[in-house]
Amino acid sequence: MSVSLLRHHILFKSLCTACLHPHPYRRYASQGALALASSTPEPTKETRLEGSSTAVNDHGEMGQPSNVPSQVDGMKPVKPSGDSAARRNPLEPTRVDKYLASIRAAGLEPTLDDIERCKPARRARPHSPQYADDYHNLVDSLCRSFSKDQLRQFTLLYKLDPIWTRSKRRKVEYAESIIEKQWGWPSLKEIERQRRDRTEVTEKSFHVNPSQLFLILGQDGADLLQLSMQYNVHISLTSDPLALRVEGLRGSLKQLSEHISLLKKDIVEEVVELPVKRPIRHDLLQRISRLANAYVENIGFKGKIRICAKEHSSLTTAKRLATRASSEVDDFKSPPLLSYTPPVVNRQPSVPVTASQQTYSVYPFLSPRSVPWTMNSGGTFRIRRVGEWLGIDATEDVQKTGGLAGGKGSFLTKSGQPCELVEALRRNASEEKQGYSRVFTASLGHMLITAPTPAQRSSIIPPLKGYFALPNILKWLESGTNKIEFVPSLPAPLLKSQPAEQKILHRLLYKKLPSLEDPVKVDSPQSSELASQGVIKFEMEIMRPTNKADPEMMMEDSVDTSIDSELTGNAEQFTNDYLGDDSQNLENHPSSIVSELQENIDEFSDTDSDLPVEVQCIQGEETTVDLLMPDRPMDVRFSVFNCRKIAQEHQPEDLRKYASNLHSFLNAAEPDVSQPRPPLTVCHDGDVYLLQSSHSIRQGFESLPTSFQADRPGNEVPLEAEPAPVISESVLDLESNQKLSICQVTCDNHTDEQSWSQFLKGCDVLSSVTFHSPSVETESDVDYLEQ
Known part of the structure; x- marks a missing residue:
C-alpha cells in the first residue's frame, strides 16, 4: 500500500463513540481537578515528585510529561491518564515563582549591572526598517525581565529627569525612558517626525x-x-x-x-526727538534706513522719529544720520547763487551775429562719483551753453576772455541784477573781528539741479525743456520749484597729478543750531538765502615719523591717492562708485576710523612707539556763495571763513575727552578696545553745535603745471602768473560710508592784489579744462600707475 493511501486512511478513519465529544470533557477537567484536590490530603514531597507527570521550564510553563515517551517512528505520543493530570494543582506556584520569592525574601534586588546585561552590543541604523523591530524586542525583553517597580527604580538610579521617573507611568514607558534617555536610542516617534520633516x-x-x-x-x-x-x-x-x-x-x-x-x-527700538522740529523727507528716511540697516519712520510732524534695528550700533548710526539730515536739508535755505558770463570775444567774420548769440539749456548730468545721500537721486541736471553747428565752441576760451582773473566777465544774481564777485562775498560774510583771520576758499565741483519731487527711478528728461538766455534760466531757478545743489568733484588737471605732500586727518565739523531768540524765524521768507553760520572744526592730524621717510614710499602713496581720486567719467566707474559705495552695509564696511586711518597710518609708519598726533580746534563763522559757470566744465563754490584757534584749555570738554580716547584707541595694542564715537552735540560759549560730518581724509598739496590743455586737445596754454596752491582731499564719510573727492584753492591774504589774482587764476585753470576721452597712451599710463 502506498504512503498516500495510508495518509488518507489515517485522516478519514471513523472515530469511536468515546471520541465523538472530546471538548466537554477537557473543558471541565480543571473543575474536577479542583474538587479532587479539595477532598484529598496534601501529598508529601516525595509523593508529589513521584506522581508529577509534568515538568516546569524556567519560565513556569507546563512542559512535556516526563513519563510519557516522545514520538518515535511517526507514532503519536501517549496522552497522560486523567488520574495523573488531576494530581497537579494549577494554583500552586511554580518552581520559578518560588525561586523569585526566595530572592525577594532574602532582600536581594536587581542592580544596574543586571539591566545593563540586557543592552544589545549594537543596533541597527535609526532610519532602517530593522531598527523598529530591534526597538520593540528590547522593550519586550525589559518588560518580561523586570517588574514595573524595578524599572522605575532603575530610572532613579540612572538619575534621569524627574519627568521620566514619576510614579504614575506605565511599565512600557519606564522601559522606553531607559532605552532612549540612558542608552541613547532614538525614539520611534522622533524618527517618524524626522521622516515627515524630510518628506x-x-x-x-x-x-x-x-x-x-x-x-x-x-x-x-x-x-x-x-x-x-x-x-x-x-x-x-x-x-x-x-x-x-x-x-x-x-x-x-x-x-x-x-x-x-x-x-x-x-529687535531694539527707540523714539528720538530731533533738534530741528520738523519731519524728515520720506526719500531721506529710506536712504537712512539703507545706510544704517535700521528702519526709520516719522512720528507726527514735529521732528519725532522711531528707529528699529537688529543691533545697537545700527540704531546709533541711524540716529546720527537722521539728526544730520534734519539739520542739513533745508528746503527753505540755500547759499546765494551767482552766474558768470564771459565777455564776448571777436567772432569769425564768416559767422553771422545771430548764430553767435549764447543760449543755454538744462542737460542731464552723470556724476563720476555718487552724489551726496541727502540729494534727491531721481535725476541730476546741469546748465550748459548750447553748442553751435558753425564751429563756435561751447566752452569758454580763458586765454581770450581773461577768465575770472581778467575781471572782464559779468556776474548776475538769480533775479538778474548785476553784481561783483568780491562785493558779494564780502557782503554776505560776517564782519571781521579782532583776533580772527579771514580765509577765502574756492571748491571745484558742479551745480546740479534735482527733480522737484523724489522719484523711484532716474530720469534724463530735464525739468526745463528747450534753450533760453541765461537770465531767463536764472528767473526759473528763482521760482523755487527746483533745488540746485553743489557737488564737489576733482578737476581734470589733477586726475594724474602727484601730490607733493600728504597728511592723514580726522575732521569733525559742527554747525551752530539756531536759538529760539534768533530774529529770523524758520518759516520767514527773509531766510530764503543762507547767511553766515557758526561752525567748529576739529582736526586731528596723524603725524608722519621723520626717521622713517622714504621717497619711493611717498611716490607710491601719491600715485595710489591720485588713482583712487581719479574721475574717469565712464559708465562702469559711475556704476561701481554709485552702487559700491552707497549700497554697502555698514557692517561690511564699518564706519570706523580704523578702516581708513589705521590703514593709512600703517603705510607711513612701522614704529612701535605711540603714534604722534596733532589736534587743533577752530571756531568761527562761514559764509558760502555758489558761482554758476555754464560756459565751463565745472562750477565753483566760494566760502569765507572768519576763524580763530581755540586753546586746548578752552576747547569743549566733550571734544577733549574724545581726542584723548581716540588717541588711546589708535595706539592700543589690544584688539578688543572699544572705538570711541564723536559727540553728537557740543556746547561752546553758551551755543549748541550739532555734528554735521565726520570724515577720514587723505590730504595732499598739489602743484599746478606751468601750462594746461584748454578747449581743444593739443592746444597748450601757458600761465601768465603762478596760481595759488591747491589742496586735494580724498574723503571718506564715516557716517554714511560715502567717498568724496574735493579740490580747493585757498587765499589767506585777500587784501593783497597779487594773492587775489593768483587765487582767481587757480580757479580759472581748474575749472576751464574739459574732460576729454582718454587716448590709448593715456590708458596705458594709467594701467602702469595702477600696477
Whole structure:
C-alpha cells in the first residue's frame, strides 16, 4: 500500500463513540481537578515528585510529561491518564515563582549591572526598517525581565529627569525612558517626525509689521534671499495682511520659524526727538534706513522719529544720520547763487551775429562719483551753453576772455541784477573781528539741479525743456520749484597729478543750531538765502615719523591717492562708485576710523612707539556763495571763513575727552578696545553745535603745471602768473560710508592784489579744462600707475 493511501486512511478513519465529544470533557477537567484536590490530603514531597507527570521550564510553563515517551517512528505520543493530570494543582506556584520569592525574601534586588546585561552590543541604523523591530524586542525583553517597580527604580538610579521617573507611568514607558534617555536610542516617534520633516511639503505664513519686514529683507533683499537658500524654501510676500508666506519641507519651516522668532526678539527700538522740529523727507528716511540697516519712520510732524534695528550700533548710526539730515536739508535755505558770463570775444567774420548769440539749456548730468545721500537721486541736471553747428565752441576760451582773473566777465544774481564777485562775498560774510583771520576758499565741483519731487527711478528728461538766455534760466531757478545743489568733484588737471605732500586727518565739523531768540524765524521768507553760520572744526592730524621717510614710499602713496581720486567719467566707474559705495552695509564696511586711518597710518609708519598726533580746534563763522559757470566744465563754490584757534584749555570738554580716547584707541595694542564715537552735540560759549560730518581724509598739496590743455586737445596754454596752491582731499564719510573727492584753492591774504589774482587764476585753470576721452597712451599710463 502506498504512503498516500495510508495518509488518507489515517485522516478519514471513523472515530469511536468515546471520541465523538472530546471538548466537554477537557473543558471541565480543571473543575474536577479542583474538587479532587479539595477532598484529598496534601501529598508529601516525595509523593508529589513521584506522581508529577509534568515538568516546569524556567519560565513556569507546563512542559512535556516526563513519563510519557516522545514520538518515535511517526507514532503519536501517549496522552497522560486523567488520574495523573488531576494530581497537579494549577494554583500552586511554580518552581520559578518560588525561586523569585526566595530572592525577594532574602532582600536581594536587581542592580544596574543586571539591566545593563540586557543592552544589545549594537543596533541597527535609526532610519532602517530593522531598527523598529530591534526597538520593540528590547522593550519586550525589559518588560518580561523586570517588574514595573524595578524599572522605575532603575530610572532613579540612572538619575534621569524627574519627568521620566514619576510614579504614575506605565511599565512600557519606564522601559522606553531607559532605552532612549540612558542608552541613547532614538525614539520611534522622533524618527517618524524626522521622516515627515524630510518628506512632507507644507505652507506657513509669518505675520510681520513694516519694521520687522524691513529688517528681515536686509539690504536689497539680500538677507531674505539668504534665508531662502539656507533653509531651501520659497518665500513670497502678502500685503493684506502683511506676512511672509513660506513653502517648503516641514523641518525647514520649523527651523525658519525659530530663526524669525529670535530675530523679532532681538529687535531694539527707540523714539528720538530731533533738534530741528520738523519731519524728515520720506526719500531721506529710506536712504537712512539703507545706510544704517535700521528702519526709520516719522512720528507726527514735529521732528519725532522711531528707529528699529537688529543691533545697537545700527540704531546709533541711524540716529546720527537722521539728526544730520534734519539739520542739513533745508528746503527753505540755500547759499546765494551767482552766474558768470564771459565777455564776448571777436567772432569769425564768416559767422553771422545771430548764430553767435549764447543760449543755454538744462542737460542731464552723470556724476563720476555718487552724489551726496541727502540729494534727491531721481535725476541730476546741469546748465550748459548750447553748442553751435558753425564751429563756435561751447566752452569758454580763458586765454581770450581773461577768465575770472581778467575781471572782464559779468556776474548776475538769480533775479538778474548785476553784481561783483568780491562785493558779494564780502557782503554776505560776517564782519571781521579782532583776533580772527579771514580765509577765502574756492571748491571745484558742479551745480546740479534735482527733480522737484523724489522719484523711484532716474530720469534724463530735464525739468526745463528747450534753450533760453541765461537770465531767463536764472528767473526759473528763482521760482523755487527746483533745488540746485553743489557737488564737489576733482578737476581734470589733477586726475594724474602727484601730490607733493600728504597728511592723514580726522575732521569733525559742527554747525551752530539756531536759538529760539534768533530774529529770523524758520518759516520767514527773509531766510530764503543762507547767511553766515557758526561752525567748529576739529582736526586731528596723524603725524608722519621723520626717521622713517622714504621717497619711493611717498611716490607710491601719491600715485595710489591720485588713482583712487581719479574721475574717469565712464559708465562702469559711475556704476561701481554709485552702487559700491552707497549700497554697502555698514557692517561690511564699518564706519570706523580704523578702516581708513589705521590703514593709512600703517603705510607711513612701522614704529612701535605711540603714534604722534596733532589736534587743533577752530571756531568761527562761514559764509558760502555758489558761482554758476555754464560756459565751463565745472562750477565753483566760494566760502569765507572768519576763524580763530581755540586753546586746548578752552576747547569743549566733550571734544577733549574724545581726542584723548581716540588717541588711546589708535595706539592700543589690544584688539578688543572699544572705538570711541564723536559727540553728537557740543556746547561752546553758551551755543549748541550739532555734528554735521565726520570724515577720514587723505590730504595732499598739489602743484599746478606751468601750462594746461584748454578747449581743444593739443592746444597748450601757458600761465601768465603762478596760481595759488591747491589742496586735494580724498574723503571718506564715516557716517554714511560715502567717498568724496574735493579740490580747493585757498587765499589767506585777500587784501593783497597779487594773492587775489593768483587765487582767481587757480580757479580759472581748474575749472576751464574739459574732460576729454582718454587716448590709448593715456590708458596705458594709467594701467602702469595702477600696477
